[in-house]
Amino acid sequence: MALVGLIILVPMFLCALFAPFISLHDPVEPDLRNILTSPSFSHPFGTDTLGRDVFSRVVYGSRISLLVGFVSVGIATLIGIMIGAVSGYYGGIIDELIMRFVDLVMCFPTFFLILAVIALLEPSIWNIMIVIGLTNWMGIARLIRAEILSIKNKEFVLAAKAQGFSEYRIIFKHVLPNALSPVYVVATLGIGGAILTESALSFLGIGVQPPTPSWGNILTQAKDNIEVAWWLSLYPGLAIFLTVMGYNLFGEGLRDIFDPRRRYQLR
Amino acid sequence: MGKMLSVSELRKVYEVKKTAFSLKKDRIKAVDGVSFELESGKTIGIVGESGSGKSTLARCILLLEEPDEGTITFSGNDLLHMGKHELKRLRKDMQIIFQDPYSSLNPRRKVFDTIAEPLLFHNIIKKKHVKEKVIEIFKKVGLDEDFLDKYPHEMSGGQRQRIAIGRALATNPSLLIADEPVSSLDVSIQAQIVNLFMDIKESTNISMLFVSHDLNIVRFISDEIMVMYSGKVLEMGEKDEVFYRPLHPYTEMLIDSIKGELFKKAKVDTFDFNDGCVYYPRCNSREPICSKEMPHLTGEKEHMVACFLST
Numbered sequence: 206m207a208l209v210g211l212i213i214l215v216p217m218f219l220c221a222l223f224a225p226f227i228s229l230h231d232p233v234e235p236d237l238r239n240i241l242t243s244p245s246f247s248h249p250f251g252t253d254t255l256g257r258d259v260f261s262r263v264v265y266g267s268r269i270s271l272l273v274g275f276v277s278v279g280i281a282t283l284i285g286i287m288i289g290a291v292s293g294y295y296g297g298i299i300d301e302l303i304m305r306f307v308d309l310v311m312c313f314p315t316f317f318l319i320l321a322v323i324a325l326l327e328p329s330i331w332n333i334m335i336v337i338g339l340t341n342w343m344g345i346a347r348l349i350r351a352e353i354l355s356i357k358n359k360e361f362v363l364a365a366k367a368q369g370f371s372e373y374r375i376i377f378k379h380v381l382p383n384a385l386s387p388v389y390v391v392a393t394l395g396i397g398g399a400i401l402t403e404s405a406l407s408f409l410g411i412g413v414q415p416p417t418p419s420w421g422n423i424l425t426q427a428k429d430n431i432e433v434a435w436w437l438s439l440y441p442g443l444a445i446f447l448t449v450m451g452y453n454l455f456g457e458g459l460r461d462i463f464d465p466r467r468r469y470q471l472r
Numbered sequence: 473m474g475k476m477l478s479v480s481e482l483r484k485v486y487e488v489k490k491t492a493f494s495l496k497k498d499r500i501k502a503v504d505g506v507s508f509e510l511e512s513g514k515t516i517g518i519v520g521e522s523g524s525g526k527s528t529l530a531r532c533i534l535l536l537e538e539p540d541e542g543t544i545t546f547s548g549n550d551l552l553h554m555g556k557h558e559l560k561r562l563r564k565d566m567q568i569i570f571q572d573p574y575s576s577l578n579p580r581r582k583v584f585d586t587i588a589e590p591l592l593f594h595n596i597i598k599k600k601h602v603k604e605k606v607i608e609i610f611k612k613v614g615l616d617e618d619f620l621d622k623y624p625h626e627m628s629g630g631q632r633q634r635i636a637i638g639r640a641l642a643t644n645p646s647l648l649i650a651d652e653p654v655s656s657l658d659v660s661i662q663a664q665i666v667n668l669f670m671d672i673k674e675s676t677n678i679s680m681l682f683v684s685h686d687l688n689i690v691r692f693i694s695d696e697i698m699v700m701y702s703g704k705v706l707e708m709g710e711k712d713e714v715f716y717r718p719l720h721p722y723t724e725m726l727i728d729s730i731k732g733e734l735f736k737k738a739k740v741d742t743f744d745f746n747d748g749c750v751y752y753p754r755c756n757s758r759e760p761i762c763s764k765e766m767p768h769l770t771g772e773k774e775h776m777v778a779c780f781l782s783t
Contacts, residue, residue: 359575360572360575361577361579363531363536363568363570363576364568364570364639365578367566367567367568368564368589368639369560369561369593369594370589370590370593371560374593378581379578382578383579383580
C-alpha cells in the first residue's frame, strides 16, 4: 500500500522540484490569442481564461500544495507532540488543564477560525500555513498523550527510572520514540487534509492569491467556465485527488513500516 | 557483614473507586507495615500469592512507587529523605529485574544499547571501551556476541530475561531486586535462569530480594524466606526453619501446595471483616481470638511468625 502511495507521490515531488523544466510555458504569462483552448499538443491540459497554460499552472501548483502540506503539518505535529508529551507524562493537574484547553480549541469550527484569522491578516501562503498548523495540533496532542499514558507505566520505563536516568532522557529516548509510530500515520494523513484545506481556501479566494497558481485558485476560474472548459476543472481536481489519495495510502503503509513488530511479522 | 537494606513499617495504600460514579473510595492496603533487614551478601526470598503485595513492596523499596509511611535505609542512606540528585547517583547501586521480559525492554532499542546506556550514563566506562564491557556482560549472563545487534522482539523470553539481568548487573549494584523474574518463562527456561541467579550470587557479593510465588524456587535460591499475605508479613526466618518447621497455617498451606496436597484443605471463604488476622477467612485452624485482632510478628530473629496459635 505504501508502494502505491509512493508511486503517486514520487512523480508529484519530482514535478514540484523540477517545475521549471517540466512546464512548457510560463505559468503566469497570459496569451490572449489562445484563450480557453482545449487540450492540444502544445497545451496538454488546455489554457484558461487568460490563455495561460493549465499544465504549467498545475505543475507549479504542486509546489504550493507540497509546501503547505509539509510546513503546516510540521507545525501541527511539533506543537501536538510537545503538548501531548507534557500532558501525558506529568499527568495530574497539568494534564487536566491541558486537555480541557484542547477540548476548548476543538470546539471552534476550524474552517471558520481560519477564515476569521485570514480576514484580519494578509491572505498570504505563509499565514495560511501557520494558521492551518495552529488549528490542527489537537488530534496529535491527544494521540501522543494516550500513547504516553500507556507507555509510561511499562516496565522498561520503570527500569529506566530505576537506572537513575534523567527525566529528559527517559522522555526523549524511551517514551517518545515508542509513542511516535501512530503520529507518522496521522501526520501523513494530515498532509492530505492540509492540502485540501489550502485548496478550499484558495478556491474561496482567501488562500494563495493569483496570479500565483495553486490548485484551489485554478478551480475558482474553472467553476465559471465549467460548461465550456471541462479541462480547467478536471486536471487540477485530479491533481488534488491523486495527491491526497497518495498521502492516505502512504500513511496506511507507513504504519506497517514503522512498527518494528509488524515489520518482523511481514518478513 | 553489614546491613545492606533495612525496611521498617513500610506502608502503601491505594485508593480505588469501585465504579466511575462512586464517591466512596476503597482503601487497598498493598503493603501494610512491613519491616525486615537484609544483610549484605544474603538473599531474602519473598513468597506469597498474587495480590499479596510482594511486587508493590519491591517497587516501593526502589521508590518506583511512593510509599505512604515507613523508612527505607539502603547502605546507611535514608532513601525517603534525600535529595533527588543523590538518589539518582545511588540508583546505580540498586537494581531491579521485572517479571515480564517482553515489556521490560525498550522495543525500539538494540539490546546492545539497552546494556550500554547505564554504563555510559553513569560514566562507568569510556565510550570507546563500552563494546568490550557489554560483551563481557553478555558472557556473564550467558549470551554470545551475535545478539549485540538484535532487537528484543527477535529474541526468546529466556534470552530477553538474560538481557534484563545484564542491564541490572551492568552498573555493579550491591542490591538486586528480582520481581518474579522467572514466572513468565517456560519451566525448562526457568531452571536456566535460576541457575544464572545462583552463579551471580556465588560470583559476586550481591544482596538480593527474590520475589516469587513459587516456594520451590525461593527455597533453592534464598538464605531467608519471608511469607507475605494481604500486605502483611506472616512468617519470616531462616530458609530451612521456615520450610521444615512452618509455624503459620498459610506457610503450611504453601508448602503443601508444592507437594500437590493443596486441594484437600483449601478453604475459600472470603467474607467481609475488618479486625482480626488477615488470614482468618481462609484459615483452617482459626480460633475465636483470631477474629479480634491481627497478631504481631514475634519470635527470635531466626524464625518469626504472626499467628496466635503457634506462640
